[in-house]
Every structure is written in structure tokens, then in C-alpha cells.
Amino acid sequence: MQKHYLQDMIEPKVEELGYELVRVMTIGQANPTLQIMIDIPDNSREVTVDDCASVSRVISDLLDEKDPIKDKYTLEVSSPGLDRPLTKLKHFARYKGYVVKIETENKVSERKRFKGKITEVDSQNVVVDMDNVAYTIPFAEISKAKLVITDELWEEYQAAHEAVEL
Numbered sequence: 001m002q003k004h005y006l007q008d009m010i011e012p013k014v015e016e017l018g019y020e021l022v023r024v025m026t027i028g029q030a031n032p033t034l035q036i037m038i039d040i041p042d043n044s045r046e047v048t049v050d051d052c053a054s055v056s057r058v059i060s061d062l063l064d065e066k067d068p069i070k071d072k073y074t075l076e077v078s079s080p081g082l083d084r085p086l087t088k089l090k091h092f093a094r095y096k097g098y099v100v101k102i103e104t105e106n107k108v109s110e111r112k113r114f115k116g117k118i119t120e121v122d123s124q125n126v127v128v129d130m131d132n133v134a135y136t137i138p139f140a141e142i143s144k145a146k147l148v149i150t151d152e153l154w155e156e157y158q159a160a161h162e163a164v165e166l
Helices: 003-016 049-066 089-094 151-165
Strands: 020-027 033-039 074-078 099-108 111-121 125-130 133-138 142-147
Touching: 003 020, 003 033, 003 049, 033 049, 049 074, 089 111, 099 125, 099 133, 111 133
Parallel strands: 033 074
Antiparallel strands: 020 033, 099 111, 099 142, 111 125, 125 133
């Protein structure tokens, strides 16, 4: 089953429910898990267990109706977490100034792995500063990317949660 087919089927439903689809991924071979990651589009709050359950029910019904996966599988709906994957250009733009790990399909500047601070994002590229060298990485070449948990990211996360609890 192609990931894009599932994503194209699932994304409109997730958005209709008021969430952003972050990633669709199948994990495992024998008893695969279809992992769907959702987020709150405006980052106004964290994804809750209730959010995941609501999306899970709707997506489960959709998958039962369309039956795109013939074999047995487990559906898992989750939040992206603190070390979230970055799967869209707007994710990179949202986290400009943060440290990210990126893997590319093909070599870019003679390498396939990058870890550095996002300094720029345009309509086609992500620029990462790695040891005071700026690497321009075409978004189309990025196969995998995620935020790196740093002290700064952790402190911001904790401050946001303390503000919510007050």
C-alpha cells in the first residue's frame, strides 16, 4: 500500500475534524501498525488522548469503508511529541531557530545526514547551520527530519505547560 494513497485518503478527514495530519507511516511487516500522527494546526494546545481517540474512531470507520489495507493491522493515532517529525515545509518554518536532524534521499553537499539549526526556509529549501556552515537542502530531497530535544526546546515546552496549568 502506498503511503501517499493512505495519506491522501486520511488527510481530508483529519482536517475536517480540525487537526493537522503530520505523518502516516506503516511500522512492521507481520502484524503492521498504521501510525497516524496528528497535531493542532495553530499550536494553541497539546494533542490529548481524547483528540487521538476521536480521530481514531473516524479514521477506523473510513478504513473499514474503503478497505485499503487487505491484511490485519493495528491503527495507532498519536501526537507528534516533543521530538516531532517535520514532514512539511511549514513545519520547518514553524521551528526556524531550532535544532533538527535531517536525512536526504541523495547526497546534498557531499552528505546525506545533517544536524543543525534551521536558519531559513523558502518555498523549496531548508537552510541548516551546522558548525557555522550553511547547508541549503532541497525539501524534495528530505527523506526524514525531526526536531532534536535541546535544553531550549525542553524549557519552552515546560513553560508552555506551566502556563496552561495556571
